[in-house]
Amino acid sequence: MATPHTRERLFLFGLLTPVTLLLGIFFLLPLAVIVIYSWLMPGLYGGVEWEFYHWNYGRLFGWADGVMEIYEPIYLKILLRSLSLAILTVLLTLVLCYPVAFWISRLSPRWQVVFLFLITLPFFTSLVVRLYAWLLILKPSGVLNSTLLGMGLISEPLEILFTRTAVVIGMAYVMIPFMFMPLFASIGNLDRSLLEASSDLGAGRVQTFFKVMLPQTMPGVIGGSVIVFIPSVGNFVVPDVLGGAKGLMIGNLVEQQFLSARNWPFGSALSVVIMAVVLGVMLIYVTRLVREGRAS
Amino acid sequence: MTQILEVRGARRVFKTPEGGTVAALDGVDLDVGQNEFVTLLGPSGCGKTTLLRSISGFEQLDSGALMLEGKDIGRMPAFRRPVNTVFQSYALFSHMTVERNVAYSLEVAGASKQEQKILAGEALEMVGLSGTGSRMPSQLSGGQRQRVALARAIVARPKLLLLDEPLSALDRRLRQKMQIELKALQSELGIAFVFVTHDQEEALTMSDRIVVMRGGQIEQCGAPRDIFRKPRTKFVAEFIGDTNLFETTIECVHGGRILALTREGTKIWLSEETKLAKGDAATVVIRPTDLQVQDAHSSCGFRGKITRVIYLGTDLHYYVQPAVGGQELLVVSRTDGSRRAPGDEVTLTYRPERAHVVEDC
């Protein structure tokens, strides 16, 4: 006979089955394909040969023999560059969004809706179009430079476009809504009386921020960081448009391998490495924050 | 007595969302003595919280002065004021242990870890919570959280402790227990308390002085006994305790004796100083505990018939309809042998000095 408990389980099972199947088919299956491909030999004209082949990773990590494949440290360098870009993006969006989220959370509900709408507004146009707008802003004869020149703040145009600075600006721009939303949710839920209590007990603004406000809104900080960090590592559109030749990121590399070099196994190997690194970084970051949250 | 806190002419006007304005504080003068337990009492919306928040620094006064130990603190930011608050919602830091919560004010002041530990331990012991220091606030009961909030507010020995309805979330039993403990703690610490409540019983139990507020102003301020015995206005009389009110006209004033006549013609004798003269209207208050139920043939007093008897353990409540008409009177007497029942004809007597004239606003 079904006790209420087992009935509840059946019910849950019924609810979870569709999403499990969906995830299994559309997420795990492609993932498995990528992992398997990364250990196969590239076909001569794209595609794969079904033969075990570890030089894809050898090419990346240095055990390539120079005959089958050539080891190039540049790949790891690009990976590191992409990671640091992602970290920079996280920090920049965090610093930009936190005060704004705090400010908006103190407005009346009507104004909150207005600002939330404004923040999601960029999603209404295509990413590429928006990035080309940045191109126009940042280029030597662009809006930014002509304004600064006109005001006499600089004597010759700033070389921003096609540098890492441009990529960071573009990335931060693209990622701001993703950082903002979890932060806003967290800060909006913050109990204001906690801040008053802290101040009442003698803590100044800075102390109140670091001892009460930041720890209390940590879930939003962690959530926003994760959501921004992961797509930032592999993003290839922003470096493509704003980064120029020097701004090549790991995402561009993967894109090239799949689309122009047609070396799917190597592209897959790169993807697997990105995933492993991102997973590793996330695990360290989240466990550290959770542990800190518990300790303090 | 030296004053620890002086509030002079405090005014605070809020804009309401509807576009109007409301004077939450409308010219409040208040003195709090060293080691005094002052209670702010009044109906919802009368400005108690606003007054408290102005003292702690979370509201700025529009005008008026705020002096702590003779120093003007009106422009001082909240975190500099040597005044701590126990919040109604407790406002404990959920990401810190109980001990760190309690030690918070020491921590931000830069005390050593050891000092923090010792003082927090002492404060927790004072509120009867030793040994819970390593727990998180979420692992405590409501009453325990309330004690933690208290310990946190007293650990640094503020000059003045503000408490905004700290007991309102507790059940009746616990609340009565905490009232007594709080009072004991206050005399032990020697810190002045300003305590907000809208529970008159709580105010009478704990306070050295009660400040009755109404519409942003202080209606009356005095010792619990005076507030209860000699309410200045009808509002205070009705707000504190049950009361019998008589609308009367003064018939004659002679020496300390006054004779007042109700509209129905009942005579009420009073014995108090007054500026009233013959012909003036006066509202007279007689507390239900000051009326005695006598047999019908007794001489002076209110004749009437019992309509209801309510048994409340130690007390009996009689509702009596006066024979001449008018409002039903309430009599509270101790439960004794006499068994009177609804329908009995009785006379209610009182001592003239227990009848009291109040202002009519």
Ligand SMILES: Nc1ncnc2c1ncn2[C@@H]1O[C@H](COP(=O)(O)OP(=O)(O)OP(=O)(O)O)[C@@H](O)[C@H]1O
């Ligand atoms: N921030 C504010 N904005 C607008 N009006 C306010 C604000 N704070 C208080 N008021 C108004 O000021 C008046 C006094 O409020 P206050 O909170 O001091 O009352 P209270 O005596 O503490 O009442 P309660 O017993 O319900 O807590 C009320 O009419 C209230 O609506």
Ligand SMILES: [Mg+2]
């Ligand atoms: Mg209040």
